[in-house]
Each structure stands twice: as structure tokens, then as C-alpha cells.
Amino acid sequence: MKSSLELYSYINAKLKTRLDLFIKKENLNNAIQAKTLIESFLPLRSTPFEILEKIYSSTGDLKMAEAELFAMELNAYLEVISLVEEPLTSFVRALARGPEIEHVKNTIRLWFDAHVRGRSIDDRTVYCYRGPTIDSFNINKILSANNTDEVIQEFLNTSYFAVIKECLPNVVKLGTLFELETALDKLYYALLEQACKNLxxxxxxxxxxxxxxxxxxxxxxxxxxxxxxxxxxxxxxxxxxxxxxxxxxxxxxxxxxxxxxxxxxxxxxxxxxxxxxxxxxxxxxxxxxxxxxxxxxxxxxxxxxxxxxxGNPFSIGIIIAYFILLGDEIVSVRTILNAKYYGLSEERIRSIV
Amino acid sequence: MIFTVPMKLLYAAILAKDVQTVSDELLKLGVLDAVSVRELSEIGTKLKAQEQDPELDTIKELRRRVEGFLQLAPMRIARPDPSVYVGTPVPSSKDIEKQFDTFASQITGIRERQKEIQEQILKLDEIRRQIELYKAGGTEIFANSAFLTVKSGTVNESSWTAVEKALSSLPVVIIPGEQALNNTRFIVVVMLKRDESRVIALLQKYGWSEQIKQAIDTTATANSLADLENKRKKLTATLDECAQSFNRLFEDHGSELAEIWSKLRAAELSGAIRSSFAKTASTALITGWIPEKDMDRVEKGIRTASNNCCYIEWLTVEDAEKQGLKPPTEIKNPHVLAPFQTLVTNYGVPQYGAIDPTAFVAISYLTMFGLMFGDAGHGLVLCIAGLLWFLRSKKNNSSTTLGLLIVYCGISAIISGLLFGSIFGYALLPPLWFPYHRIINGEPVTVGGVRSVYDILGITIKFGMIVLGTGLILNWINLARKKNWITLVFDKAGLVGGWIYAAGAWVAFYFVNHNYKALPPVSSLLFLLIVPTCLLALKAPLEHIAEKKHGSQHASHVHESRAMRYMNYFMEWIVSILEVYSGYLANTLSFMRVAGLGIAHVSLMTAFFQIANMVNPTHGFSIVSLIILIVGNVLVIALEGLSAGIQSLRLNYYEFFSKYFNGTGRAYSPITIKAK
Missing domain, CATH: 1.20.1690 (V-type ATP synthase subunit C fold)
Incomplete structure (x- = not known):
């Protein structure tokens, strides 16, 4: 097995540099203080979130910008996976299951709303993430599936197949997705625990x-x-x-x-x-x-x-910390932009962020 | 240029009613480095600071906001010079805020419109995705879709054009029938489920009659996709119109916003000056540092602005220092020396009254660079690159310092390249000094004083001694100006230190010149090294006596026992001896890196020549060897250029500056309208 220095020197140095590029507190503060949504994008300039302003100014659609935030998070995991070697690859892949499971849950939630609850979902499907994932599944086919079997079939070659096969028919009967969502969460931690053993x-x-x-x-x-x-x-x-x-x-x-x-x-x-x-x-x-x-x-x-x-700069801790802080930063940006869109007061935003 | 700019401390008392006009005048003059009333030891506690104007915070906030709007502008909007608006009234904050809110709501309006259009585009995209998914299946399969509704029926033939027009703005796909029957036209409409009621209601206005579904053939699907694409294009064009409206908004209001910015900026800075004033019931006290050359201008300005109802007093630096005030440092050099001034200030701000090292840095930096990067061809490339960088920076209104520094380094490399007879590694011209390449490549050199690598190393050591010697002399001048006589004489970087350094250098050369076999006579060594080494021991006790005399003893020394004090003196002396002997030796030998980098430069070029010769042993024209030489030159210019630049900087910072430069000064920062 490679030494910690060999495993972590490159990736941890890269991630630590990226952490330096994270939004400064001052910029987040300025975004909170901005009077309107359009002005709250300005402090995000010259940061990795600059693209959000471009998306918003060309479409006027904040949900498009939010969709981009999700893509940014998942792509960050996929990029790190491409830069590390085993046993780190398996562990980071297991970590990436976190946002990917959220994506799976969201997709099934939409299908559930349309086919079980009979709600209109066509205003939400357009914002679904359709980029690369670890386990690929056809989101369009899932959303158009006529029954649970068709949905389950679309997950055939993924890690989620067994869980979805076991829980989906039951949650459809019960009319609530809670059981399936919990099962997916349990799967995430099981996969993570398994990957952890090889570190x-x-x-x-x-x-x-x-x-x-x-x-x-x-x-x-x-x-x-x-x-x-x-x-x-x-x-x-x-x-x-x-x-x-x-x-x-x-x-x-x-x-x-x-x-x-x-x-x-x-x-x-x-x-x-x-x-x-x-x-x-x-x-x-x-x-x-x-x-x-x-x-x-x-x-x-x-x-x-x-x-x-x-702590130790040549350990898995830096990778874990990077993803925790990245996730937190994304949550903060999303919260601020939404709060500005809905015209929430500065104090109210500060209490959430 | 050699010393920092002389300063005077302004004390001025004005009537409270003149505060605004005087602050405006001081802003126009732009030379007041304000001193807060709290910094004045004599009267600081007796006076109140001018109350912070709450309006000032609002002005600052509004200025930031308008800056945000100007950043949003798709084009560059020129901002008028704020100095024009100094003293002019600013519209009320409420009015400005109202104006900004209106402007922001206009932008939001455009974004809302964009959002509506974008939603239509996304719907069309969703319809396209679904159509493509069901392409082969026909309407029956559409019926099972969770998203789409397909309705077929007829509308009045006479209304067909109107129907087309009405539906064109909605995210629906219309597949028209082949021909009209009984003055009706058969159509199939594909839409998202949530739009169904809206679309049907619209169709009913034109005599809609729902009929049995017909299969959609492949041609019809293709037509529907074409229709969808047309609609998408139209919507995209509308999005472009929104972008144009956004541009127009800034074309119409941009200059107005820029003018507001200038007014707010002038008001904000004037307020900043006012807030530094101290006040009594009916007067205000102005305190701040002013360059000596601007005293008359400032005095005249204050007198005019206050109708001569003022009291002005100028304090010397010495008097101000007695009150605990530290004068700020301004170093002023000709613009051509700007890159070197930046190198100096990056290290630290010189103490007030000390020597400004910029000119010395310029000379030593460029000489060192030239010795390490001696090639006229490479220098020319650097010159051109630096010039392009300079012009680009000038065009972008950004700092031109780095571009100018590269140009200077290029010129230095050209001169040294001519001295060493090296142009892109070729000896195209006879060297004016010595043939660097021939010496490094081991070729025999029989003319001139420099014939071997050791001679080159010797040159750099002598150069290092000149640099360190200059540093020591500058230190002595600084100490003499500060009247710090004990340190001047007995410090390791003082006269005694210089004595040891000079003697040490003489001893070293004596040893080398006697083939490393003989040292100077003991009596000479005793006088040259032992006497000054003993003199170093006097520094600490003399300083202690002087401190005691002036009553400025350090708290830790007051209760010190005699034995402990003598022990401290002894330890200080030992440390000084170690620092003098090992430190100066290390400092001097450090300059051998100049030769090292120069040798590496030549060696790398030689290596690339050899590789080129290996691929082309006949020495005829060969594209491969040409590419090797070009790549080699580029690599050498990039790598060696960077190394030489960094090493020159390092030698200046750690060897030269450490002898005399104290970067603990405070930079002079007047409140001026020119500040960003």
C-alpha cells in the first residue's frame, strides 16, 4: 500500500488551496446586506459561484441557478474521484453517494408526486440534474414510468436497485416515501462504512x-x-x-x-x-x-x-473537511439567494445562515 | 528621493460653522493624514471627537450600492471626477434611495420577464424530450404520459390564422391536418398537462370541437419538432430583446448613476475628514500630518475657507514625537523607479527620516539580475514581453509596475549579454568583458582578468561585499541622523561591526593570495579583529548607562541584580560576536548564488545546444534541432528569468536590507479624492 504522503500530498494540497478560494465571510455578509436579489449576486463575483450570476442574468430564473449549485457539488466529488487512487477512490465514491442519493430521492419524489399523488410536476422536472453521476439512470424514463416495475427496472444496474425494489411498492401502498428515503440513507452509511474499512x-x-x-x-x-x-x-x-x-x-x-x-x-x-x-x-x-x-x-x-x-495534513481528514465545508458553503449561498428572492429581512437571513 | 519626505504636524482651530467648508478645502488639497484626537497625549482626553454624522454611514452605504449598479452595467461607464463635486450639495439620501429602488425594480422587471420566457423555453424543451421519448408510439402512448396531453379536434378555417397567432406565444405544439373540411381545420395539439385548461379555453374561442384522436405519423412528429424549434427560436430572440432592454437601461441611466457616485464619494471623503476633527462647544480642532512642502498651500486653504477666522500652528516632528505621535513616511521617487519602490514597500515602510533605499535597490537588483541572466537575446525577449505587459496593463487601467520591471530586467540582461558576448547562447559578438560561455564550457581563455569559474565566483563575492558595505554605510547614516551614537559606534552593524567586516575581508584575501598557507601577522590580527571584537562588549553597558541617565530604563532592567546584569552584558556580547563572524560570512557567501545562477544559465543553454547537435550531427539545417533550440531558449528564459528575479529579490531583502532597513514605519495616507 502507498504511504500517506504518496496518497495525500497532491490531493490534499489541491483541496487546501481550493479551501482558500472559498467565499470570504465578508462577501457572504455583503450578499446578505444587499438590498435586492440582483445586487446579492455581486459579492459572488470572482468566486467559484460567479456562474450563478451569469445564469440568472441570462434567464432571470433562480431555480436554474439553484440547479447549477447541485451540479457544482456533485461535480466536485466526481473530480476528486478522478484525482485519487485506491483505497481513496472507493471512499470518495461512497461519500459522493450522499448528493447522488439526494438526486435519486428527488427523482423518485417527482415520479411519486405525479403517479401516486396525481400532482403536476412538469414545472419541476426541467430543473432536474441530468449530468454525470456515479451510477447512471435515465431520469426521463423514470419520470415517465407508468408503474413501480418500470421505475425499479431503470435502477437495475445501480447500487440502489435492491433498496428501491424492496421499498418502492410498499411506499406506494402507504402513500409516503419516508421508509424508502430512510432505507436509502441507511444504504449510504452502509456503503460508507464498507469503504472506510479499506482506508x-x-x-x-x-x-x-x-x-x-x-x-x-x-x-x-x-x-x-x-x-x-x-x-x-x-x-x-x-x-x-x-x-x-x-x-x-x-x-x-x-x-x-x-x-x-x-x-x-x-x-x-x-x-x-x-x-x-x-x-x-x-x-x-x-x-x-x-x-x-x-x-x-x-x-x-x-x-x-x-x-x-x-490536524494531520496527510490524512483523509482534509478530504472529509473539504466536502463538509463545500456543502456548507453551497447551502449558505442557496439560502441567501432564496431569502433575497422572497424578500426576507437581513436579520432573518442571518438567523438561518 | 534619498530620504523620506519631511513632515509637519498641523494644529488648527476653526469655528464650528466653518467645519464643512474647511473639510471640503482639505479634501481638495488631499494632503492631510489626519490624526485622531485620542492620539494626542496632552489634550486628547480633554476634547471630544467630532460626533460621527449618521448621514455619513448612509452615504457610504448608498455609494456602495451605486458601485454595485455600475458593476452590473454591461458596458464600462466613466465616472466623473469626484473633485468637481466637492462642496456641492448632495441630494437627500431618501431621494437617492428611492431612485435606486426604482432602478433596481426596473432590472427586476426585466429579470421577471426573462424568467417567464425561460419558463416557456423550458416547457418546450420538456415537450421535446417527451416527444422524442414517445416518437415511435403515436398519440396512444402520449395518453399514458405523466406530462403531456394530446388533444385533436377542429377549429374554424376562417380563424386558423388567429389560432396560430394566439397559440404561438404558448408552449404548445400544433400539428395541422392536411386539408380543411367543411370550413374547419383538423389539428392535433400537444401540450403540458398543466397548460391544458388554458389552451382549450383559448381554442374554444375559435370554434374548437374535440374529435377522435388520429395517429400521429413520423412526418407529423417531425413537423411538430420543427414547430417546436421555431417557437424556441422566437423565444430566444425575445430573451435577447430582454438583454437589450437591460443594456438600454444602463445607456439611459448610466451617466446619471456615475454622477451620483461621484457626488456621494466626495461627500463621504469630506465627512471622513470632518470625523477626524476634535471639537469644543464652538470650535473644532484639526490635527494631521502634512508634507513640509505643502504647508503654505494648506495654511492658505484653511484661512480662505474659514474667512481667516482660525488659529494655525505647525509642530516639528521632534515636538510631535514628544506628544507620542509617530510621523508617517512618504517616499517619493521618479516614476521610472516605481517598480523598485514597490519592491521596497512590499518588504516594509521605512522609518520616518531614514534613507529611502529605492535607488540602491534599483542598482543592486538590476546588477544582480544581469550577472545571473547575461544574454542579450534573452534580454531582448524579456524587454518585448515586458513592454507588451506594460501596454496591456495601461490599456486595462491596472498596475504597470510588473511590466516595467520586466523591461528593466530585459535591458539589464542585454547590457550584461554584450559584456559577456552572449546572444541566445551564441558568441555572435566579441565580449566587452569576459566570455562567460567559453569559461563555463571549459574552453581556454588567455586574455583578460577573468579566466576561470573561480574568477567568476570571486567577482560575485566582491560584488556582495560592495552591497553589504553599502548597507552598512546607509545604516551609519540612519543612526547618525537619529543621533543614536552608541549603536552607531558599538553595534554589530555599526562602525565597529564594519571594522570587523572590513578586517575579516582583508584577512580572507590575504589568506587566498598566499595560496591558503599564511595568515597576517598576529599583531595585525590583534589590531584588526581582537580590538573591535572587544569593543563590541561595550555596547550593552553603555546603553544601560545612557538609559539610566535619561530615565528611560526598560522595566525588566530596573530590578535586575548587578550579577545578572553583568551576565546579560556578557551573553549579549557573545551573541554579537557569533552574529558578526558567522552572519557576515554567510551574508557574503550568499552572493555566490549570483554566479551559480549565471553558470546554470550558460549550462542549460549548452545542454540544449548539445541535444540539438545530437539530433543533427551534420550541422546542416534541421527542423528538429531548430525546435529543440527554440524550446530550450523559451525554457531558459522562463525558468532562469524567474529564478534570477526571485534570487535578486531575496539577496536584496535578506542580505542588503538586514543591514540597515527597518520596515516599521507607517505609510503616509492622506484623505484624498484620488483614493479609490
Whole structure:
């Protein structure tokens, strides 16, 4: 096996340089302060997001710019895959399943809306991502599929086939996609865990810590959704939770689910595990429970990413940190542009970003 | 040019009513480096700073906003000189904000229109995707589509033109029937499901009667795709019209926005000057640094603006320093030296009153570059490249410094190329000094004083000694001007240090000239090296005595025991000796890199000549060998040019500057209308 220096010197130096090109806080601040949507694009000039202004100024369509943001994120993963060697290729490919699974979910959601719920989707299909992916599937054929079998057939040669084959008929019967979406999320973590095992020994613990944090975040978010939107009882939630050795146990999560204020209890629970979290939630306003929790969880990921960046420069940590911060930057840009489009106040935007 | 620009501190008291006119006048003059009232140790605590005008923040905000609009402009909009608007009233912020909001809403209107058109285009694209997906299947398969609806029926033949026109603006595909029957025309309409009700309602106005579906044949599908493409083209043309409307918006309002920008900029800067004033109940106090040569102009300006109701006093730098104020540094050089001034300021700002090293840097930088990159042909290429860069930068209104520096380096390389008789690695002309290529390639040289690689190394060492010696002399001048006599005499970079350096150099040459077998007599060594080395030990105790005398002892020295103090003196002395002997030796030998780079330049060219000879041993014309030589020259110019440039800079920064340059000054930054 190649040494850490050989594996990481090029890619980590490249990604660290790219991190320097990320939008400065000052630019994001200027975008937030801009009076109108058109003015909020200006601080994005001379950044990787410059293209968004070009798309918006030639079409006037913000959704087109948003679609480009998704393409940017997925392409970043695909590019890194092309620049690394095994065992990193498998691990980054597994990481890339994250946005790709979101793409799969979105595609199935559209089909579900049109064929199961009978809603019009033609105003949304045009914005679907149709660029390169890791596992290719024909999105047009899926959206036009007449039944579940046709949808399943389109995923035949992908990693998602088994899960979709198992869950899709049932979710169609139930009328909710939650089970399929959870199954896809579980698949993502399973693939990630599998890829993690092949990493150099010193990297395994770094990657496992990242997976555990991600699983914790995902589970907490699921608990809030299960409680708020589905109102399930404590005994029914287990199948929707992701189990991972280093993450918060399902038993603790069930106890958490029973508490009255899930976000507050979640923060206490996570606070025991992640040092420094207390300083984050003390700034938050727990009255807007869900938004605060989401923001805190996002900040937690960023905090861990920054720790990774300050750590060993020849480890998987830099790659993981890069994708965490890239994802966060994309979320921030998307949030600001949408907030400007809907005319949200500066304070309101700051509370979200 | 040799020293930094002399400064004076302005103290002026004016009446509160004249604050606006005086600040406008000072802005026009553009020479006041304002000093905040809090920096004044004597009166700083007794006076209030001029209250920050809340309007100033609004003006700044509006200026940023209009800058944003100007950046959005598809064409370059010239901004009028803001100095024209100094003192002219600015329209109310509310009015400007209203104007900006209107302008922004006009742009948003265009974007909204674009969005509508884009949606139509996307719908057409979706229809095309679906048609292509179902191409072979006909209308029956369309019936199963989750997106498309296909309706067939007739409309009145007389209304056909109107139907075509009405549907042309909608994202639908019409496949007309072959002929009209009973004054009706059969048509098949393909549309997105969500547009169905809208389209049918429109068709009903023209006598729409739905009929049984007919199969769509391949020709009809092709026609529908052609119709779709036509519609798409029309919509794209409309999008272009939107872009033109956007351009027109800026053509119509661009100059107006630029004028507002200039007015806001003038008001903002005038406000910035005002905010630096201190105030009492009825007066305002202006404090700031002014170049000595501008004193009369500033005094006259303030007197005129305040109708002579003012009190003006000028403080010398020494008096100002007593109040804890540090004068700013302005270095002024002819424009031709601009690249070297940039090199100096990139390192640091010289202390006020110190020597401005720009001219020395220009000489040493170019000499070193020439010694490392001695080829007239390569120099010519650099000159042309630098000139093109310079012209391009000038055209783009960006900094021309780098282009000018490359031109100078090119000229230096041409001169040294002529001295070494090298043009693109060929000895086309007899060398004016010595044949660099022949010496490096080991060919016998029997004329001149430079005949071997060692002679070349010797030249660079002597050159290094000149540079370091110059650095020491400049340091002595700086110290003498500051009246820092103890450091001037006893410091390692002072006279004693210079003495050791000169003596060390003499000893080294003596040793070399005696075939590395004899050193000077002990009595000479005692006088030349041991005496000054002992003198170095006096620096710390003398400084301590001087500090004690002036009551300016460092806090850590006050409670120091005598034994500890002597130990510190001793340690300082030991460190100074190490620094003098090892430091100066290393500094001098460091200049051997100049020869090293020069030798590498020649060696690389020789290597490419040899490769070219290998592929063409007959020495006739060969395209391959020509390409090798061209590529070789390009590589040498690029790599060696960069290396020589960087190494020259490094020698200036670390060997030359470290002897005398203290980059702890503060740059003079007056509030001026010319500032961006």
C-alpha cells in the first residue's frame, strides 16, 4: 500500500488551496446586506459561484441557478474521484453517494408526486440534474414510468436497485416515501462504512468519527421529523433510525424521543459527546426549535471540519473537511439567494445562515 | 528621493460653522493624514471627537450600492471626477434611495420577464424530450404520459390564422391536418398537462370541437419538432430583446448613476475628514500630518475657507514625537523607479527620516539580475514581453509596475549579454568583458582578468561585499541622523561591526593570495579583529548607562541584580560576536548564488545546444534541432528569468536590507479624492 504522503500530498494540497478560494465571510455578509436579489449576486463575483450570476442574468430564473449549485457539488466529488487512487477512490465514491442519493430521492419524489399523488410536476422536472453521476439512470424514463416495475427496472444496474425494489411498492401502498428515503440513507452509511474499512489504518478512526457525527445529525433530524410530521409512537421509530457503532445508541435516541423538547434534549445528549457544543447552543434561541437545531447541527459539522483541517495534513481528514465545508458553503449561498428572492429581512437571513 | 519626505504636524482651530467648508478645502488639497484626537497625549482626553454624522454611514452605504449598479452595467461607464463635486450639495439620501429602488425594480422587471420566457423555453424543451421519448408510439402512448396531453379536434378555417397567432406565444405544439373540411381545420395539439385548461379555453374561442384522436405519423412528429424549434427560436430572440432592454437601461441611466457616485464619494471623503476633527462647544480642532512642502498651500486653504477666522500652528516632528505621535513616511521617487519602490514597500515602510533605499535597490537588483541572466537575446525577449505587459496593463487601467520591471530586467540582461558576448547562447559578438560561455564550457581563455569559474565566483563575492558595505554605510547614516551614537559606534552593524567586516575581508584575501598557507601577522590580527571584537562588549553597558541617565530604563532592567546584569552584558556580547563572524560570512557567501545562477544559465543553454547537435550531427539545417533550440531558449528564459528575479529579490531583502532597513514605519495616507 502507498504511504500517506504518496496518497495525500497532491490531493490534499489541491483541496487546501481550493479551501482558500472559498467565499470570504465578508462577501457572504455583503450578499446578505444587499438590498435586492440582483445586487446579492455581486459579492459572488470572482468566486467559484460567479456562474450563478451569469445564469440568472441570462434567464432571470433562480431555480436554474439553484440547479447549477447541485451540479457544482456533485461535480466536485466526481473530480476528486478522478484525482485519487485506491483505497481513496472507493471512499470518495461512497461519500459522493450522499448528493447522488439526494438526486435519486428527488427523482423518485417527482415520479411519486405525479403517479401516486396525481400532482403536476412538469414545472419541476426541467430543473432536474441530468449530468454525470456515479451510477447512471435515465431520469426521463423514470419520470415517465407508468408503474413501480418500470421505475425499479431503470435502477437495475445501480447500487440502489435492491433498496428501491424492496421499498418502492410498499411506499406506494402507504402513500409516503419516508421508509424508502430512510432505507436509502441507511444504504449510504452502509456503503460508507464498507469503504472506510479499506482506508489506511490511521485514517479509519478519522473517517469513523465523521460517519458517527453524520449519523447522529441524521438521526436527530429524523427524530424531529418523526415527531413533528408523523407523530409516531416511541416503539415505531426504531426502523427509521440509522445504527452505527460509534454514534449515539438507538436506546438513547428512544429516550430522547420521549422527551418533550426534542431539540433541547438532543443538544444536551450531543453535548456530552462533542466538546464545545455548549458554546453553540447557548447562542441559539430554542423557541424556533427546528431552525436552531438545524443551524447548530450544521455548525457542529463545520467545527469538526475545521478541527480536521488543523490536524494531520496527510490524512483523509482534509478530504472529509473539504466536502463538509463545500456543502456548507453551497447551502449558505442557496439560502441567501432564496431569502433575497422572497424578500426576507437581513436579520432573518442571518438567523438561518 | 534619498530620504523620506519631511513632515509637519498641523494644529488648527476653526469655528464650528466653518467645519464643512474647511473639510471640503482639505479634501481638495488631499494632503492631510489626519490624526485622531485620542492620539494626542496632552489634550486628547480633554476634547471630544467630532460626533460621527449618521448621514455619513448612509452615504457610504448608498455609494456602495451605486458601485454595485455600475458593476452590473454591461458596458464600462466613466465616472466623473469626484473633485468637481466637492462642496456641492448632495441630494437627500431618501431621494437617492428611492431612485435606486426604482432602478433596481426596473432590472427586476426585466429579470421577471426573462424568467417567464425561460419558463416557456423550458416547457418546450420538456415537450421535446417527451416527444422524442414517445416518437415511435403515436398519440396512444402520449395518453399514458405523466406530462403531456394530446388533444385533436377542429377549429374554424376562417380563424386558423388567429389560432396560430394566439397559440404561438404558448408552449404548445400544433400539428395541422392536411386539408380543411367543411370550413374547419383538423389539428392535433400537444401540450403540458398543466397548460391544458388554458389552451382549450383559448381554442374554444375559435370554434374548437374535440374529435377522435388520429395517429400521429413520423412526418407529423417531425413537423411538430420543427414547430417546436421555431417557437424556441422566437423565444430566444425575445430573451435577447430582454438583454437589450437591460443594456438600454444602463445607456439611459448610466451617466446619471456615475454622477451620483461621484457626488456621494466626495461627500463621504469630506465627512471622513470632518470625523477626524476634535471639537469644543464652538470650535473644532484639526490635527494631521502634512508634507513640509505643502504647508503654505494648506495654511492658505484653511484661512480662505474659514474667512481667516482660525488659529494655525505647525509642530516639528521632534515636538510631535514628544506628544507620542509617530510621523508617517512618504517616499517619493521618479516614476521610472516605481517598480523598485514597490519592491521596497512590499518588504516594509521605512522609518520616518531614514534613507529611502529605492535607488540602491534599483542598482543592486538590476546588477544582480544581469550577472545571473547575461544574454542579450534573452534580454531582448524579456524587454518585448515586458513592454507588451506594460501596454496591456495601461490599456486595462491596472498596475504597470510588473511590466516595467520586466523591461528593466530585459535591458539589464542585454547590457550584461554584450559584456559577456552572449546572444541566445551564441558568441555572435566579441565580449566587452569576459566570455562567460567559453569559461563555463571549459574552453581556454588567455586574455583578460577573468579566466576561470573561480574568477567568476570571486567577482560575485566582491560584488556582495560592495552591497553589504553599502548597507552598512546607509545604516551609519540612519543612526547618525537619529543621533543614536552608541549603536552607531558599538553595534554589530555599526562602525565597529564594519571594522570587523572590513578586517575579516582583508584577512580572507590575504589568506587566498598566499595560496591558503599564511595568515597576517598576529599583531595585525590583534589590531584588526581582537580590538573591535572587544569593543563590541561595550555596547550593552553603555546603553544601560545612557538609559539610566535619561530615565528611560526598560522595566525588566530596573530590578535586575548587578550579577545578572553583568551576565546579560556578557551573553549579549557573545551573541554579537557569533552574529558578526558567522552572519557576515554567510551574508557574503550568499552572493555566490549570483554566479551559480549565471553558470546554470550558460549550462542549460549548452545542454540544449548539445541535444540539438545530437539530433543533427551534420550541422546542416534541421527542423528538429531548430525546435529543440527554440524550446530550450523559451525554457531558459522562463525558468532562469524567474529564478534570477526571485534570487535578486531575496539577496536584496535578506542580505542588503538586514543591514540597515527597518520596515516599521507607517505609510503616509492622506484623505484624498484620488483614493479609490
Amino acid at each position: 489506511p489504518r490511521s485514517d479509519i478512526s478519522i473517517a469513523q468519527k465523521f460517519i458517527a457525527l453524520d449519523v447522529d445529525i441524521e438521526n436527530i433530524a429524523s427524530l424531529v421529523r418523526l415527531n413533528t410530521f408523523l407523530g409516531l409512537c416511541n416503539t415505531d421509530i426504531e426502523k427509521y433510525l440509522i445504527q452505527y457503532e460509534d454514534a449515539v445508541s438507538v436506546k438513547s435516541l428512544k429516550t430522547l424521543y420521549a422527551s418533550e423538547n426534542i431539540p433541547a434534549a438532543a443538544l444536551v445528549l450531543l453535548g456530552k459527546k462533542y466538546a464545545g457544543l455548549a458554546s453553540l447552543w447557548s447562542r441559539g434561541d430554542l423557541s424556533s426549535k427546528l431552525a436552531t437545531l438545524e443551524r447548530v447541527l450544521r455548525e457542529m459539522r463545520n467545527m469538526e471540519a475545521r478541527k480536521l483541517l488543523a
